[in-house]
Amino acid sequence: MTALLEGRGICKRFGGLLAVSDVSFTLNEGEILGLIGPNGAGKTTLFNVVNGVYRSDGGTFAFAGQDITGWPPNKLVHLGMARTHQIVKPLNEMTALDNVTVGACFGRDYLRLRAAHGVAMQVLEQVHMADRANILAKHLTIAGKKRLEIARALAAKPKLLLLDEVLAGLNPTEVAKMLELIRAIRDQGVSIIMIEHLMHAVMNVSDRIMVLNFGLKIAEGKPEEVVRDPAVIEAYLGSADIADKLREVQ
């Protein structure tokens, strides 16, 4: 397997707080990497550093063999890295279709408007939102807005998709549908890093899991190994019981 994204010694400081501290990781092509950890562990900060929203205070990134350290988000999109936001950022006064068209227009292929419309329509169908194409984004439900986030990211035709808590706030049926969608995306050859708190869901779809706590990487490995790791149980899961139950679910 070849590495798609490689981070070496990533650091991010906010004043005196070391939000991400010397984190190194590798994502292989076609892989789903789960990223878990307690609130404030630095998961979203790591995403923000990876896709260039924040400038890192140390460390290097390589994406598809190219050094991308310090690149701004818009350039990374052209290279094939797209993301969704934990707190959704819909373009409110624009239709769902236009939201996704933005993704297609300024994505990896930098499509012209007409072609982008076509791609946007296809992607909306893929995420089962074609019937809501002409609704203003602000009028969508929260589940709809999360799907819209994914649709916009997908329209950019990414090689790597960063999913930030797309399952949070969804009901069980919606979670099941979303997991189905995530697998479908991976089957198209898109690699995924997903931040998630719903443990059984992460265990279920991830090939590997990485655990952060206070900005440090405390574990990484196959899902069933990670939940048995004492450091992970202490920092995040709470008790060995939960770890056992999670393994049973799987």
Next chain:
Amino acid sequence: MIVRRPVLYLTLITAALFIYLPLRTNNVLLREDLILVSVSVILASNLNLMIGYTGYVNFGHIVFYGLGGYVGLYLATVWHWPLIVAALGAGVVVSLFALLLGLGILRLRGAYFALATIGILQAVQSFVANFDPWGRSTGMYLSFEVYEPLGGAMRALWITYYLVIGVMALSLILSLGIKISKFGLGLFAIREDEDAAVVLGVNTTVYKAIIYSVSAFLPAVAGTFMYYKNGMIDPSIAFEFIASLEGIVMLMLGGKGTVVGAALGGGLYEKLRSYLLTSPRLSNFHLVIAGGLLLLVILFAPGGLIGWLYSLVPRARKVIE
């Protein structure tokens, strides 16, 4: 495709009527009325590119118009460039000025950007008021010989009128063209959520600087024509803060973000203002009315007249852009 847009034909018909009506009856009063309406439409629709399309409130938009007037008059009278070439030259100079300025101040957002634009207006006014070649605070006055190349002052008035109508039509076509383009889509994304726009791949720094610069071009061209027609320019007239504020009122009244709204707001506000200014009992009261109007619009119809129309007839969104 812009040729399929009804607003294009609406624009062309309006411009044709503006040219035909005063000409048919040789009605000079109507011509003077309509030229003021056109200037308001030009200012409002170019301001719309910033406020309505990109979501950046520019309180110093009039600086482009005034500076355009100065540069254009200087080129036309001191360097003896033909009027149209001088106006285009002024447009280019002022656009470049805006581009450089924009790359700096467009890093600011929200209220900070708005404050910076007020600062620019004041700074340019002070600079020009102390700039010798442009006559310091006395400004520049044209002699009648200036109008000779156009066949005398009387003809010059008509010619500048047609030119201003042309700039008005171009302003609306530009607004429409940007609105239906990929560039426009990127601007709307910036307006709705700039952070999201960057993450979706929009080069927001470049986009913002370009639109700021573009929004300066036609007002600068119109400024040359208007001050040339008036025969004089001075810093207190050219860089009047109130004029900038009135531009914002026009835009809010008509409906920001829409081509027709900006034009409608510009036209209506100008008519209202000239009525109030000339009625003996209400003179100088127009700013009170403007303020009250702005308040009412923001409170009860934040989308302006066109936004209100959209809420009544949602399908209108597709036709009246």
